[in-house]
Amino acid sequence: xxxxxxxxxxxxxxxxxxxxxxxxxxxxxxxxxxxxxxxxxxxxxxxxxxxxxxxxxxxxxxxxxxxxxxxxxxxxxxxxxxxxxxxxxxxxxxxxxxxxxxxxxxxxxxxxxxxxxxxxxxxxxxxxxxxxxxxxxxxxxxxxxxxxxxxxxxxxxxxxxxxxxxxxxxxxxxxxxxxxxxxxxxxxxxxxxxxxxxxxxxxxxxxxxxxxxxxxxxxxxxxxxxxxxxxxxxxxxxxxxxxxxxxxxxxxxxxxxxxxx
Amino acid sequence: xxxxxxxxxxxxxxxxxxxxxxxxxxxxxxxxxxxxxxxxxxxxxxxxxxxxxxxxxxxxxxxxxxxxxxxxxxxxxxxxxxxxxxxxxxxxxxxxxxxxxxxxxxxxxxxxxxxxxxxxxxxxxxxxxxxxxxxxxxxxxxxxxxxxxxxxxxxxxxxxxxxxxxxxxxxxxxxxxxxxxxxxxxxxxxxxxxxxxxxxxxxxxxxxxxxxxxxxxxxxxxxxxxxxxxxxxxxxxxxxxxxxxxxxxxxxxxxxxxxxx
DNA sequence: ATATCGTATTGACATGGATCAAAGCGACAA
DNA sequence: TTGTCGCTTTGATCCATGTCAATACGATAT
Numbered sequence: 001x002x003x004x005x006x007x008x009x010x011x012x013x014x015x016x017x018x019x020x021x022x023x024x025x026x027x028x029x030x031x032x033x034x035x036x037x038x039x040x041x042x043x044x045x046x047x048x049x050x051x052x053x054x055x056x057x058x059x060x061x062x063x064x065x066x067x068x069x070x071x072x073x074x075x076x077x078x079x080x081x082x083x084x085x086x087x088x089x090x091x092x093x094x095x096x097x098x099x100x101x102x103x104x105x106x107x108x109x110x111x112x113x114x115x116x117x118x119x120x121x122x123x124x125x126x127x128x129x130x131x132x133x134x135x136x137x138x139x140x141x142x143x144x145x146x147x148x149x150x151x152x153x154x155x156x157x158x159x160x161x162x163x164x165x166x167x168x169x170x171x172x173x174x175x176x177x178x179x180x181x182x183x184x185x186x187x188x189x190x191x192x193x194x195x196x197x198x199x200x201x202x203x204x205x206x207x208x209x210x211x212x213x214x215x216x217x218x219x220x221x222x223x224x225x226x227x228x229x230x231x232x233x234x235x236x237x238x239x240x241x242x243x244x245x246x247x248x249x250x251x252x253x254x255x256x257x258x259x260x261x
Numbered sequence: 262x263x264x265x266x267x268x269x270x271x272x273x274x275x276x277x278x279x280x281x282x283x284x285x286x287x288x289x290x291x292x293x294x295x296x297x298x299x300x301x302x303x304x305x306x307x308x309x310x311x312x313x314x315x316x317x318x319x320x321x322x323x324x325x326x327x328x329x330x331x332x333x334x335x336x337x338x339x340x341x342x343x344x345x346x347x348x349x350x351x352x353x354x355x356x357x358x359x360x361x362x363x364x365x366x367x368x369x370x371x372x373x374x375x376x377x378x379x380x381x382x383x384x385x386x387x388x389x390x391x392x393x394x395x396x397x398x399x400x401x402x403x404x405x406x407x408x409x410x411x412x413x414x415x416x417x418x419x420x421x422x423x424x425x426x427x428x429x430x431x432x433x434x435x436x437x438x439x440x441x442x443x444x445x446x447x448x449x450x451x452x453x454x455x456x457x458x459x460x461x462x463x464x465x466x467x468x469x470x471x472x473x474x475x476x477x478x479x480x481x482x483x484x485x486x487x488x489x490x491x492x493x494x495x496x497x498x499x500x501x502x503x504x505x506x507x508x509x510x511x512x513x514x515x516x517x518x519x520x521x522x
Numbered sequence: 523a524t525a526t527c528g529t530a531t532t533g534a535c536a537t538g539g540a541t542c543a544a545a546g547c548g549a550c551a552a
Numbered sequence: 553t554t555g556t557c558g559c560t561t562t563g564a565t566c567c568a569t570g571t572c573a574a575t576a577c578g579a580t581a582t
Contacts, residue, residue, distance in 0.1 A: 093433055097518050101436045103429050115429065117422035124429060143415060147408045154404060160421045161378035167428035168364050168376065168385060172354055174435035175362045175479035179539065210560065218436035223539055225561055241548080241560075257358050440569070471530065481570055486531055502530075502578075 042159060043083070043111070043137075046151045055152065058145055059083070059135045071112060071126040071134065078116025080138045084108050087132020088207040091115075091124045092215070102216040104166075105129075105190075105208060108197060111159055113139075129207040174218045177256075182217040183227040184255040187237070191246055202249070206242040303420060304344070304372070304398075307412045316413065319406055320344070320396045332373060332387040332395065339377025341399045345369050348393020349468040352376075352385045353476070363477040365427075366390075366451075366469065369458060372420055374400075390468040435479045443478040444488040445516040448498065452507055463510070467503040 044055055062085065065071060071082060071089065088107050094100040103124055106112055116122040117139065146153035173182055195201040206213070210221040210228075217224070231237045236252055238245040246252065305316055323346065326332060332343060332350065349368050355361040364385055367373055377383040378400065407414035434443055456462040467474070471482040471489075478485070492498045497513055499506040507513065 093429060095433070095437075095518075099433075099437045101433045103432055114422055115426055118419045118426055119423075123426045143411070143418070147411065147414060150404070150408065153408060157404070157421075158379045160418075160425070161375055162380075163425055164421070164428065165376055165379055165384045167425065167432070168354060170432055171364050171428070171435060172356070172360075172362045174432060175476070176356075176360045209558090215436070220540055221560080222541085222562085226539090229561070257356075470528090482530080483532085483571085484569060487569095490531070 043152065043155050045155055047149065051149050051152065054145060054149070058141050059137050061136045063134050063136055065128040065132045065134070067128055067130050069128050071128065072116075072122045073125045074122055076116075076122045078113070078120050078122055078139065080136050081111050081113040081142065082126075082134040083111050083137060085133040085135055087134075088129045089126055089132065090129055090208060090212060090216075091126050093124050100215065101218075102208075102212050104170075105216065107193060111137075114160055114163060129212075179217075179219055179223050180227050180230065181256055182219065183213075183224060183231070184252040186213065186217060187244065187246065188249070188252055188256075190244075191249070201246070203243075203245045206244060304413065304416050306416055308410065312410050312413065315406060315410070319402045320398050322397045324395050324397055326389040326393045326395070328389055328391050330389050332389065333377075333383045334386045335383055337377075337383045339374070339381050339383055339400065341397045342372050342374040342403065343387075343395040344372050344398060346394040346396055348395075349390045350387055350393065351390055351469060351473060351477075352387050354385050361476065362479075363469075363473050365431075366477065368454060372398075375421055375424060390473075440478075440480055440484050441488050441491065442517055443480065444474075444485060444492070445513040447474065447478060448505065448507065449510070449513055449517075451505075452510070462507070464504075464506045467505060 044052055047055060063071075063082075065087070074094065084106055086108055089105065089112060090102050091104045091106065091112070092100055092102045106126075112126050112134070113122070115124055142152075142156065146156055173185055177185065190204065190206070191201045194204050208216075210224045213219075214221045214224045219227075228237070228239045231252075232239050234251070236246070236248045236255075238247060305313055308316060324332075324343075326348070335355065345367055347369055350366070350373060351363050352365045352367065352373070353361055353363045367387075373387050373395070374383070376385055403413075403417065407417055434446055438446065451465065451467070452462045455465050469477075471485045474480075475482045475485045480488075489498070489500045492513075493500050495512070497507070497509045497516075499508060
């Protein structure tokens with residue numbers, strides 16, 4: 001019954017429910033950036049207390065989303081970035097002819113919305129795959145503050161750059177890998193990101209459907225399903241619906257490098 | 262013919278080093294950013310004369326590259342961005358197992374190197390596909406100046422964001438399109454970019470091989486070649502080696518949207 | 523001219539993944 | 553309990569593209 005997609009162990013969780021009951025606003029402010037901004041986010045990394053406080057002020061408001069709700073859609077005017085506090089998102093693009101593609105899955109500590117900066121409008125849809133909460137970062141204010149705080153400026157540039165590199169990796173995957181390699185890469189990537197967030201590397205709950213995985217990997221859902229089955233037969237993983245347990249991570253890694261030709 | 266693996270050589274521009282000296286400087290300054298920065302580059306768009314001057318100082322030095330020379334390689338320490346003045350580049354990634362993928366083609370007015378910001382080291386190779394020249398933009402100085410000049414800051418953010426959106430489009434292509442659609446999209450994209458630079462939309466010279474096109478599009482070179490031939494049979498284009506003439510651009514566009522389910 | 527080398531085209535065949543179709547499973551509501 | 557619905561698994565085929573191989577082309581050097 002209880003899935004092990006709960007954090008295994010962590011000193012202080014950003015979304016501890018009892019936190020809202022605490023009377024002191026300082027706590028919530030602190031929670032806003034010091035805690036919530038996980039390793040990967042890094043907008044707040046290296047900031048002094050005072051600078052952090054300024055960032056907290058900027059990131060004042062939040063927004064909760066139910067599963068399947070859109071954070072923004074293609075064409076929406078761009079105003080803010082969104083730092084995911086809790087939850088899980090996908091971004092996707094929809095073509096006129098009905099084809100669509102999932103371009104990414106985002107989890108706590110990652111930033112959404114950077115696609116909108118260039119044209120002042122969002123170029124993809126961002127949808128919550130489970131009930132989620134984001135911090136709203138008004139972009140004009142972020143630019144303003146990062147003119148003042150060099151570290152913040154650089155952190156932001158790093159975040160964008162890493163996104164570019166991530167995309168390059170995905171192109172590589174889509175351009176050169178076969179179905180099983182793609183899925184292995186996907187699982188290892190998920191595992192790694194869950195680990196970073198303090199969850200188990202070996203056992204996790206996928207929030208997305210086979211179809212969404214397939215869309216992301218440039219495969220059909222049947223192909224994804226078959227690859228899962230084969231991995232299971234080969235003793236690499238255990239699959240029960242959306243619950244994945246990685247048995248032989250090295251085996252998965254071997255799949256990646258060791259392909260014909 | 263010198264081969265590709267030579268250490269890259271720097272050539273200093275005679276004109277630029279001390280622009281403080283003469284009235285010539287005004288001309289060279291103009292050449293440095295007002296002219297060179299074509300529509301798409303936009304780092305200099307909307308800057309005042311004075312701001313432009315500051316940017317010109319920053320973008321002092323240049324570098325010439327011969328065909329097949331590397332501008333930077335995977336792992337090179339990241340120090341600067343490069344604005345392409347003239348020429349044509351590709352970026353690619355090489356995996357240990359020998360697979361590689363072209364992740365982009367860049368032409369005059371576009372910026373290279375942003376992949377390195379996040380990790381302080383470049384994550385791909387940038388290679389000149391013809392003799393080329395780039396402006397070197399030391400990144401620390403760019404950050405410094407963009408803390409001072411809001412417009413510059415915003416322009417830079419836009420450039421990065423557009424790169425993200427471009428990558429999304431490429432993912433879409435790699436994930437959902439069939440061979441002929443990919444090639445049609447590629448040709449239309451090239452045509453559009455040549456047009457932006459004042460070249461003919463209908464007739465151009467490809468700088469890359471079929472294999473490089475294939476790598477970029479996630480196809481084998483034979484498939485690219487066959488698709489070219491079919492386009493020619495259908496009267497959409499004329500192909501003579503690397504010389505392409507687009508006869509029926511609308512026909513190509515139709516290929517994009519009108520695919521079976 | 524002829525030889526050579528990288529590149530491109532074309533053909534014949536193989537195959538990985540798509541497609542079509544049918545069950546199976548789990549969650550939830552009545 | 554039973555039924556429904558969305559999602560997943562599995563099987564049987566098909567086909568677009570990869571693979572292998574032969575040839576052609578264009579540029580350059582001799």
